[in-house]
Amino acid sequence: MDQGVCWMDGRIQPLKEATVPVLDHGLLYGDGVFEGIRFYFGRPFMLRAHLDRLRRSARAIALDLPWDHAALSDIVARVIEAFGAPEGYIRLIVTRGEGPLGIDPSSCRRPRLIVIAGRLEMVGHAARAEGVRLVTAATRRLPPDGLDPRIKSLNYLNHILARLEANRAGADEAVLLNAQGRVAEGTADNLFIARDGRLLTPPVIDGALPGITRALILRLAGEQGIPTEELSLAPYDLHTADECFLSGTGAELVPVREIDGRALPACPGPLYRRCAEAFTQHIERHCREEPA
Numbered sequence: 001m002d003q004g005v006c007w008m009d010g011r012i013q014p015l016k017e018a019t020v021p022v023l024d025h026g027l028l029y030g031d032g033v034f035e036g037i038r039f040y041f042g043r044p045f046m047l048r049a050h051l052d053r054l055r056r057s058a059r060a061i062a063l064d065l066p067w068d069h070a071a072l073s074d075i076v077a078r079v080i081e082a083f084g085a086p087e088g089y090i091r092l093i094v095t096r097g098e099g100p101l102g103i104d105p106s107s108c109r110r111p112r113l114i115v116i117a118g119r120l121e122m123v124g125h126a127a128r129a130e131g132v133r134l135v136t137a138a139t140r141r142l143p144p145d146g147l148d149p150r151i152k153s154l155n156y157l158n159h160i161l162a163r164l165e166a167n168r169a170g171a172d173e174a175v176l177l178n179a180q181g182r183v184a185e186g187t188a189d190n191l192f193i194a195r196d197g198r199l200l201t202p203p204v205i206d207g208a209l210p211g212i213t214r215a216l217i218l219r220l221a222g223e224q225g226i227p228t229e230e231l232s233l234a235p236y237d238l239h240t241a242d243e244c245f246l247s248g249t250g251a252e253l254v255p256v257r258e259i260d261g262r263a264l265p266a267c268p269g270p271l272y273r274r275c276a277e278a279f280t281q282h283i284e285r286h287c288r289e290e291p292a
């Protein structure tokens with residue numbers, strides 16, 4: 001990612017040189033929201049959906065965005081151009097801005113927008129081909145009455161604690177359960193399982209971020225005639241699944257070969273393959289063939 005570029009306060013600079021003032025409340029308190037957006041063939045993928053979610057996240061934390069969709073799209077396009085490669089990853093961050101040391105957000109006068117273009121490889125080629133190993137984390141997803149999972153905020157600490165558990169267990173990724181023990185999602189991705197030819201994914205109410213890739217996969221699978229359902233899942237359902245995969249902007253689609261030490265019967269499984277092919281075709285159609 002250090003090869004990238006960064007837009008901030010109206011100018012684009014090399015990512016290595018970009019710095020944020022220490023009194024920014026995004027740094028002091030994680031007070032802000034963000035989006036991760038991929039670009040392919042020089043064009044941002046699902047940009048509108050990401051900007052819509054960013055705006056909803058911002059509204060949910062009472063952060064007024066002074067930039068409309070057109071202004072944000074323009075900055076994203078400029079950053080992609082400055083990055084210079086046709087494929088990469090955009091991190092769009094809005095913080096509450098600078099204020100005094102106290103927590104009170106009303107002391108911050110102006111939000112800060114940061115738009116980074118760089119590379120993000122969450123999963124190596126080998127892991128993507130062979131599948132990754134998951135562990136169920138003891139760290140739980142925050143309850144919605146603490147922090148609604150639909151807000152894509154700068155607070156990822158419980159995900160990081162879960163990811164540390166995965167690292168310690170020698171696994172690639174952790175699965176977070178909610179306070180009731182139902183499956184929520186991965187640390188930075190949504191989760192799908194296949195059972196008896198059906199594709200199942202936890203509902204947002206169980207603590208999943210309403211992932212843009214997740215929604216697209218549900219749609220593309222439906223178009224392929226694969227039955228899909230948003231269904232509350234327990235660890236038992238993961239352990240007895242026919243196949244499992246992760247979805248996300250950073251991760252794209254990643255097949256899973258093992259969960260909590262239990263090997264899955266198929267990896268990459270047939271439903272994963274069909275979804276991955278439809279996903280790749282969709283990206284080509286929308287970024288390569290259609291005008292921006």
Ligand SMILES: Cc1ncc(COP(=O)(O)O)c(C=O)c1O
Nearest residue numbers: 188189190209211212213248249
């Ligand atoms: C916690 C979490 N869940 C799921 C996802 C996947 O969402 P999307 O497909 O919109 O990138 C992300 C992506 O950043 C995430 O951070």
